[in-house]
Amino acid sequence: MDRAEPDRRAGCAGRPRGGRAPRARQGRHRSDLSDRRQGRRTGGGRGALGQPGDARGPGGLRCAPRRRGRPARRRRGGEARRPGGLRRGPAARGRGTGGEKGWRVSARYKLGIDVGGTFTDLFLWSSEGTVATTKALSTPADPSLGVLDGLRAAAAGEGLAVEELAGRVTTIVHGTTVTTNAALTRGGARTGLVTTAGVRDALEMRRGIREEQYDNRYRNIEPLVARHLRRCARGRLDYRGTELEELALEDVRDAARYLREQGVEAVAICFMNSFADPSHERAAAEIVRAELPDAFVSVSSELLPTIRFYNRLSTTVLNAYVGPILSGYLESLTEKLAGVGFAGTLLVMQSNGGVALPASVRERPATTLLSGPAGGPAAALAYVRPHGGDDCILADMGGTSFDATLVRGGAAAMYAESDLDRLRIALPMLAITTIGAGGGSIGWIDEGGLLRMGPRSAGALPGPACYGRGGEQATCTDANLLLGYLDPGFFAGGELALDVDQAAAAVRQGVAEPLGLDVEAAAAGMYRVINTNMAHGVREITVKRGVDPREFPLVVAGGAGALHACMIALELGLPSLVMPPTASVLCAVGMLRSDLAHDFLRSYVCRFSELDIGRVRRLYEEAAAHGAAQLAAEGIAAGRIEHTLHLDLRYAKQYHEVSVPVGIDVIERGDLEGIAALFHREHDRLYGYDLADGDTELELINLRVRSIGRTTKPPLVEIPAGGEDPGAALKGERRAFVPEEDGFADISVYDGHALCPGNVVTGPALIERADTTLFVSASFEARVDSHSSCLLTRKET
Template identity: 55%
Template sequence: MNYKIGIDVGGTFTDFLLTSDQGESEIYKVLSTPDDPSVGLMNGLTEMATARNIPLLDFIKNVSAIVHGTTVTTNAVLTRKGAKTGLLTTKGLRDALEMRRGIREEQYNNRYKNVEPLVPRYLRYPIVERLDYEGKVITPLDETDVEQAVALFQNEGIEAVAICFMNSFAFSSHEEKAAKIIREKLPDAYLTLSATFLPSIRFYDRISTTVLNSYVGPILRSYLTNLIQKLDRIGFEGILLIMQSNGGVISPQVAMDNAAVTLLSGPAAGPVAGIEYTAIQGYHDCITVDMGGTSFDAALIKDKTPLVTTEGEINRLRLALPMLGIVTIGAGGGSIGWVDEGGLLRMGPQSAGSKPGPVCYNLGGELPTCTDADLILGYLDQDYFAGGKIPLKYELAEKAIKEKIAQPLGLDLVEAAAGMYRVINVNMAAGVREVSVKRGHDPREFPLVAAGGAGPVHACMIAHELEIPLIIIPKESSIFCAAGMLMSDLKHNFVQTYTTRLDDLDVPKFQKIFREMKTEATKLLLSENIPKHSIQHIFSLDMRYVKQYHEVNVVITAADLENVDVHHMAEIFHPEHNRLFGYSLQEEGTPIELINLRLLSVGETAKPHFKQEAYDRVDPSAALKKTRQAYLPMSNIFAEVPVYDGHKLRYGNKIEGPALIEQINTTTFITPEYNVLCDKFGSYTMYLKTRADEIETRLLSQDEGPDSLRT
């Protein structure tokens, strides 16, 4: 049997989805190993082999592909433990990393402190050279300055070098000359040139992104080299792919050369999975939420396309690479509850992580977390958590919540736990508003795809806070991002700045730039074993009204590229600007300015297929395990609720809330306001009882489902 494995390394758990060519899938979870994430990865592979009663060396021979999302680079930036980096930049601009855009992030905070640059000032070496905006040489490169910088870097034990000169996107010669000297004198240093890594305008964005790439490059290179060696030792001969922030995957070598593209790689797989799980039910739009042990990620998908941004940040540092527009907040099962100076209950962003973990794990944790509150409220079974592999200690959770939350606030145990549950739900609902309401979308019009190990416990209350009537909980919800990785295509983004008024467009130059990017992209994808017929190129333009600051990205077709029509480009720009910013200057005749040409090249990969189940029945009693007391948040009371075995539920089973559905890796809490239908793909569709007729009819219209479900 042939297998593919998706692997998502999180802050608390490392998730695995194992799929076979027969359409079968299995979920595995192991505790993450922050000191060396590859240890947790190998532990998971060993667990898969053990489950089949075969040696790891025999199991790995049947694995054709591993798709891996890593937090190695993210953690390096968050903890400031990246490589010691030196920067070469144009004389007079060495302080750009601190000056940023000259905009104060918190305008009314008198105690505001600027973010500390990743490269200290004495390692930012000014180089005499200057180009104008067209790339014409004003001041030639002083190679003596570069050699002096090399001497400094050698004395300081520099591991990585970033080169970013003013206007080098228009002419790369100066950066290339400096790079040649660096390679000769510092051959082992990781090197990033802004002219090839991000050839676009906006100097701060470019220099910050270039520095980030060099800062995390040696860390990722060391990790992937170590991982590849471990996989080689056990005989892995399949394909290893690395998840990147734009929702696509790349080869390990490309990842090592462009390390910054992995800075938000883990969460990026969530929207990819959300598209697939909602599409099989006939939806084109959705909001995905993924609540793990440490963080909560929210993303909006419209017309099967997730929002992409080039104005991202990580730890307040600008990252101007294309990435999915995901909002991440510190809200997970391990989020710590605490009382602030004003006597208000807070949840997170601090997390107990995997070490020491929630108090109820009995691994040494002393601070109460979201998981501890869920246990007190009856949502978790202390003997069945993680299938019984992690027995939970109720009395430890009780003691921690009483001492740290209940007593300081003058509450009893249940009131304190319920307060923790409410606060973290409100925090997560606010995260969903960031990706929907603030971007002009009504969340009530989108199905909510709830995932993550902790997500289904909180899904109903997040949806209730936002008045969302429909929730989809995928079969593989607990390892949502790992599933998304197996559904991802290879993707490469290219950008080239070309500034001109649209009515002055130099058509041959315009076509030449796109043609060169397309040739480079095709060559790269072919080197990654993507056949030519599986390659797709998506062309787009960054445009804005003259004298305005923010650009709007619009997609053009290959036909538009062959037969360039500037009037047609303007026609697709105006309504998109109106949608994003609420106005258009078309009637005023305001000229349009072209800024960047962008190319997204996609190499289609083979996807796991969804195995459909045969219809069973409406009655879910065959899956009933027992009943237990659980807290009903809208009524503020405990009630006896049925508990169902999620692994025994079948297509057609209908569960009326309140109820609990337990699986080895997650628990779903259904409040009294919702019902659940099990669909033919093994997922749960949860919907408001007041919308039952409408939603059940729609669900059944996707196939020829039994009429008995409508009763």
């Protein structure tokens, strides 16, 4: 467990003596772990590359002399092991298990859990004011098993039995990749569709636009619903909701019976113009539920009552496709948590940055398609605000992917619609750009002889070659090890010994020999390529949206991100970086800082000259009342409920609209001129022009109402600042690659857990924590702030 509680080590101002150094733990099976430890290198960590084996410790670390008053870090005896053989830290002094009167006997906990493709991250907050982090290997076949592995590890770190810890946890906020993986791998439920006669193939025709117009071999995606499972019913409404043809109930019944015979598990219902009048869809849903009582039913007018038929159709089908998968997972997870004694509240992270009860997301499972990374912005803001800002760029590099998010004015940017593997989703989602760039990203040579990194990943199994678990392909982690950035004896706090020889062999075979390079040059090339890829990902959410990234600090997250952050910042010209002490599990941290949130969309297409402001007010009040009732049912007091309103506006005859935040008082006053001024200003910011001085009329398209239930946020741990000298935390030196010098040098290595607020580390240097390592490049210096974050700024020249 990585303790970010008030530090009890000597040397930092305001810290009493006597505590232990923090450690993060990573799940490992005993057999794997013991095999790795038997082969752990104890010197000359660069030996695989033919470097001399001088007087160095594990990983090539040249040890610094022991400083008076600085006790050596050591493991204590009697370490507990969880089922499966993972060794965990010992119980701290005074903590009890099994009924002992430990100092935390009455503590209550909140737990954030982020299940990623490689690791499952846990962040544990105690009512005593302490926090702890845990990482366990994910279990893709059944993600709930990885959650329980992490929970057992967290309990061991607290000196508690898992049942005792679970019984004291009042709230769990969970981010999951279950729906994302189901969509990406096409592993969702067998799904049927009931739609309006004549538009059966709209799901396949999509928007009628070729994504690659000049590629004659470019193939359309396979629809999530096979054609024979797309059934039609006669009946038609016009765009105002007027019935042109009565719904043929027999058609619906025949379709439902056919789908039942075909063994479908989910049914999507989407009729033309149902956003204006949902009566046809409601009647159809009643019949389908009667004929298929066990099927998951997704109704477009309940999920997304807005114009644009294909967007609504695709979203409704995707919602149905992942519905049974998420329901089954949540049922399994709930049972497993109850089995170890958890009786508190379980909340699920949504793609819009809010959380909700499982009952709510079961009805709208598509709202969890970006569940995991959606927690990051809330945590990033918490660590940026002490430095006087509400803006930042979040860069989260995990084991499989890299997620970039823009935060402006204290809120993450949002997408009204987006695509997931070419599947259109028209639900509000955080504007997160995801690329295949993680610690497990595989290096390979394309047909043109160029080095590529990702998007394929070694994942948790077999993992990078240096894990020694059967992986043979060169990955980003292997390159980082060969460049000296990672200590093979201290990866994951020493729980996973890395094999330098296997890393070198993988890089030599997969990259170096095909390119005619030596191993170190190949590793440096891999490092540069993946940094460039991630910098491009940041440009996607900034430059391409009319935002200058040089005006924002970069917040570093993910277990692998801190090794690459300085080079991303140099590529983009960013002035500063912030690495929180909980960077490796930042999304899990953010989940505990997220509010409950529900979004409601209503279409009202009308030009301003004909706009009924009273109708706008009524639509807002209806949505807000619905949201307030839902939040009240979730246990939120009326005084903690807020509502926001955005209007989707455009110039008449434009195709795309701009979402503009509008105060409720503006609507109540009927101030159309004020609304127009807000729109012109936002249009100019996004596109560089407006038509405020012309006679072009404005048009309203949608209302977007968000109902928010404010939650209590765990406070950040604050420690008084000390002096600038980081000498007490110096571990020694290690030969590592310095990109600015395009070569290797012996650079200082610091114990990140021993650094005190106020300490300044000048690059090039490495700051090692049990769960991540920060590379401070030669262009930066790092200062530790009062929350134990590292604030990196450019050196003065």
